[in-house]
Amino acid sequence: MHDMSTHAVQHHAPPTSFIRKHVFSLDHKVIGKQYYALALIAALAGMGLSWLMRIHLGWTNAAIPGLQLLSKNGAPGGVMTPEYYLQLMTMHGTIMVFFVLTTAPFAAFGNFFLPIQVGAEDMPFPHFNMMSFWVTFVAFVVLMASFFVGDGPTLGGWTQYAPLNAVGAVAGPGQGLGVVLWATSIALFCVGQLLGALNFIPTTLDLRVKGMSLMRLPLSAWAWFITSCMGLTAFAVLMPACILVILDHVAGTSFFVPSNTVINDQLLPHSGGSTLLWQHLFWFFGHPEVYIAIVPGIGIVSHILVTNMRRPMLSHRVLIYSMGALAVLSYMVYGHHMFVSGMNPISSLAFSFPTLVITIPSTIVVLIWVFSLYGSKLRINSASLFALGFISMFVSGGVSGFFLAQPSIDIMLHATYFVVGHFHMVMGVAAMFGIFGGTYFWFPKMAGRMMNETLGKIHFWLSFVGTYCIFMPFHYLGMAGNVRRYSTFVDDFLQPLIPLHRFITVAALLTGAAQLIFVYNLIHSRFWGKLAPDNPWDATSLEWSTATPPPFDNFGGQHPVVYHDPYQYGVQSSTGDYVMQASPEQVKTEHEEK
Amino acid sequence: MATTVHEPPQIDPHRLPDPRHSGNGGGRNLAPADGDLRVTLDYSPPPSSTGIWVVLFAITMMFAAFTSALIVRKGSSLDWQTFTLPSILYFNTLVLLASSITLEVSRRRVAAFMGGLKSQVESPARWLYITLFLGLLFVAGQYVAWSQLSAEGLYLATNPSSSFFYVLTATHALHVLGGLGGLIYVIRKLSKSALRRSALVATARYWHFMDVLWLYLLFLLWMKL
Numbered sequence: 001m002h003d004m005s006t007h008a009v010q011h012h013a014p015p016t017s018f019i020r021k022h023v024f025s026l027d028h029k030v031i032g033k034q035y036y037a038l039a040l041i042a043a044l045a046g047m048g049l050s051w052l053m054r055i056h057l058g059w060t061n062a063a064i065p066g067l068q069l070l071s072k073n074g075a076p077g078g079v080m081t082p083e084y085y086l087q088l089m090t091m092h093g094t095i096m097v098f099f100v101l102t103t104a105p106f107a108a109f110g111n112f113f114l115p116i117q118v119g120a121e122d123m124p125f126p127h128f129n130m131m132s133f134w135v136t137f138v139a140f141v142v143l144m145a146s147f148f149v150g151d152g153p154t155l156g157g158w159t160q161y162a163p164l165n166a167v168g169a170v171a172g173p174g175q176g177l178g179v180v181l182w183a184t185s186i187a188l189f190c191v192g193q194l195l196g197a198l199n200f201i202p203t204t205l206d207l208r209v210k211g212m213s214l215m216r217l218p219l220s221a222w223a224w225f226i227t228s229c230m231g232l233t234a235f236a237v238l239m240p241a242c243i244l245v246i247l248d249h250v251a252g253t254s255f256f257v258p259s260n261t262v263i264n265d266q267l268l269p270h271s272g273g274s275t276l277l278w279q280h281l282f283w284f285f286g287h288p289e290v291y292i293a294i295v296p297g298i299g300i301v302s303h304i305l306v307t308n309m310r311r312p313m314l315s316h317r318v319l320i321y322s323m324g325a326l327a328v329l330s331y332m333v334y335g336h337h338m339f340v341s342g343m344n345p346i347s348s349l350a351f352s353f354p355t356l357v358i359t360i361p362s363t364i365v366v367l368i369w370v371f372s373l374y375g376s377k378l379r380i381n382s383a384s385l386f387a388l389g390f391i392s393m394f395v396s397g398g399v400s401g402f403f404l405a406q407p408s409i410d411i412m413l414h415a416t417y418f419v420v421g422h423f424h425m426v427m428g429v430a431a432m433f434g435i436f437g438g439t440y441f442w443f444p445k446m447a448g449r450m451m452n453e454t455l456g457k458i459h460f461w462l463s464f465v466g467t468y469c470i471f472m473p474f475h476y477l478g479m480a481g482n483v484r485r486y487s488t489f490v491d492d493f494l495q496p497l498i499p500l501h502r503f504i505t506v507a508a509l510l511t512g513a514a515q516l517i518f519v520y521n522l523i524h525s526r527f528w529g530k531l532a533p534d535n536p537w538d539a540t541s542l543e544w545s546t547a548t549p550p551p552f553d554n555f556g557g558q559h560p561v562v563y564h565d566p567y568q569y570g571v572q573s574s575t576g577d578y579v580m581q582a583s584p585e586q587v588k589t590e591h592e593e594k
Numbered sequence: 595m596a597t598t599v600h601e602p603p604q605i606d607p608h609r610l611p612d613p614r615h616s617g618n619g620g621g622r623n624l625a626p627a628d629g630d631l632r633v634t635l636d637y638s639p640p641p642s643s644t645g646i647w648v649v650l651f652a653i654t655m656m657f658a659a660f661t662s663a664l665i666v667r668k669g670s671s672l673d674w675q676t677f678t679l680p681s682i683l684y685f686n687t688l689v690l691l692a693s694s695i696t697l698e699v700s701r702r703r704v705a706a707f708m709g710g711l712k713s714q715v716e717s718p719a720r721w722l723y724i725t726l727f728l729g730l731l732f733v734a735g736q737y738v739a740w741s742q743l744s745a746e747g748l749y750l751a752t753n754p755s756s757s758f759f760y761v762l763t764a765t766h767a768l769h770v771l772g773g774l775g776g777l778i779y780v781i782r783k784l785s786k787s788a789l790r791r792s793a794l795v796a797t798a799r800y801w802h803f804m805d806v807l808w809l810y811l812l813f814l815l816w817m818k819l
Contacts, residue, residue, distance in 0.1 A: 241663075253754075254757075280666070
């Protein structure tokens with residue numbers, strides 16, 4: 001019996017056909033790249049939508065040439081209607097949160113590098129891994145299809161609050177078929193991410209090579225592992241919520257629509273549903289989702305910083321524990337999104353406390369970074385610049401979280417641009433900087449070629465300054481009482497703020513254009529970049545021990561043995577100031593990760 | 595930057611990975627700095643034994659979400675109408691429990707078969723087929739329960755109580771069908787003599803979990819409907 005259990009389950013032969021190699025590939029590296037490509041396309045789509053919204057907010061009556069081609073009713077003559085503005089806003093949020101911030105830092109980089117960093121040949125269930133990507137791809141297609149069918153995508157916001165999400169087409173454009181497509185897309189997305197967690201968790205626990213104890217895992221591997229545990233819990237709850245919404249639409253059930261709901265002078269047939277139920281189910285997923293977006297970034301940034309500081313973090317262990325604490329606490333704070341929902345005020349208090357507590361592990365992470373950086377001779381390159389930018393955004397966006405954590409202040413700021421500024425910085429831009437940093441750092445290993453550093457640095461400075469120009473004024477707008485989700489501010493007390501909106505719009509257009517430098521750099525370097533050596537950054541973890549790009553089975557038929565803790569920098573060895581994890585060389589002073 | 599001076603570890607620099615371990619964890623080569631005992635194991639568990647717990651956890655979370663939705667929905671309004679559960683559900687329960695027993699019997703047969711006692715165990719798959727049949731019988735029984743309810747005029751949208759009845763039982767039945775897929779996989783692999791023990795163990799765990807989940811759902815529905 002015993003013999004049967006010791007088969008190496010991740011063995012599979014290199015594919016030969018084009019389809020198996022590049023389309024329905026079982027190779028975690030190809031799947032990682034596919035996720036990255038999907039995230040890139042989604043990010044460009046989401047950015048395009050934000051451009052359209054910003055132009056409308058700055059110059060409300062201006063026609064955007066060609067917009068009427070996207071939606072005849074939504075933008076007659078190229079001027080978008082308020083409903084169409086909301087539809088674009090909803091799609092921007094959904095695309096960015098699900099298909100960019102979840103797929104790129106977690107599914108893309110995690111798929112490519114987690115198995116290599118633990119020394120495995122592949123994920124344990126390659127077929128599920130392939131399904132994970134293709135289900136996510138179908139989810140994206142279903143979501144984008146809602147632009148082109150019926151009266152367009154849903155306008156309910158990425159949170160899809162009840163009862164608006166369940167009352168049907170009577171509530172406005174996109175509220176019938178648009179919502180059904182949205183909920184179907186997100187339910188499929190959940191399946192994809194659950195299949196991802198099914199691979200990530202056993203990869204980390206069971207496929208580690210000899211000598212790779214848990215504490216010897218690089219910080220990025222820890223981040224992906226923790227994120228997969230969070231995703232497992234969160235997406236398993238969002239999926240049933242989406243199923244119930246779909247049933248309210250297509251089967252006439254009443255899960256979320258209360259009795260006697262009248263919309264557009266029509267009494268709805270539903271009765272007795274609970275609107276708060278949706279909010280509870282959604283935010284039980286929704287808040288951990290914020291950390292699903294940011295924890296991989298924390299891991300990636302730590303990994304980049306350690307490599308470029310040439311010395312270990314102040315505390316490897318505490319950083320890992322802090323990420324774990326963020327993961328656990330993220331489930332206890334979700335009610336802070338619902339302070340103004342009509343929830344019992346005592347619940348608000350109960351959710352406010354852990355929300356303030358969660359700032360402690362976040363602060364510890366930042367302090368470890370800052371004090372580890374202090375006095376180090378940081379190597380400045382595009383990756384480390386974006387890592388620094390990540391810290392900056394994480395702090396700037398996080399500080400406003402202190403204010404929002406308190407119900408009394410949140411009631412004032414909840415529906416304003418203050419919250420929009422807060423989450424764009426701490427979750428959106430910070431996570432994007434993590435993705436950019438990861439790209440500049442790992443591109444050589446993924447593509448076999450170096451990226452252009454000069455363009456990378458230009459990209460960083462334009463993005464860094466640009467995003468501050470966009471999102472810092474949001475906080476001011478919020479404090480001045482500028483409400484969210486409105487498509488226009490021309491005729492009311494907010495008119496004096498229009499010049500600021502125009503400034504933000506210009507900044508958004510320029511910062512968005514700066515991202516095209518990145519796209520150019522990515523594509524140009526992929527084909528014409530300088531060939532990358534195996535270990536361009538003098539790094540220690542296992543992904544740099546193998547060839548560039550890695551062979552099909554990652555280590556060319558061998559299994560590395562791990563002899564060292566992950567970040568042996570600043571030591572004296574035959575290779576210089578570092579010893580790789582897989583190197584059997586003994587050094588006199590070895591850091592013990594503590 | 596604090597560094598610690600270690601005693602030089604006893605490493606054979608020419609030591610190669612043990613080919614038997616194939617990258618799945620393995621014996622330790624150095625005392626790990628953190629005293630982590632996992633690396634001192636000779637063999638890591640096969641990934642499917644971790645993977646199946648991941649699957650079961652996801653299913654648990656899903657039904658926990660449905661349960662909390664049921665409780666909140668019932669408390670949020672006065673339109674909840676109770677109804678008597680179709681009695682065939684109790685028969686189905688027995689069928690499902692019996693299928694777990696037959697699966698355990700087949701696991702023993704397969705173990706004996708794989709252990710080389712082929713002459714004693716002629717067809718190890720027979721009990722797996724019986725389990726498969728019982729599983730199908732359970733799903734068919736659930737279908738009968740749904741038809742009985744709809745014959746009484748209780749449809750998916752009739753009342754929140756019937757909505758939850760259909761949603762919970764249908765979701766469970768879909769997961770049972772997934773388990774049947776697992777059984778078919780096991781039978782196919784067994785017929786090719788390519789069955790891994792871990793695959794059989796994982797399928798069995800999933801199958802027994804379907805029992806436990808069903809007992810829970812039956813209790814919940816009996817209490818709340």
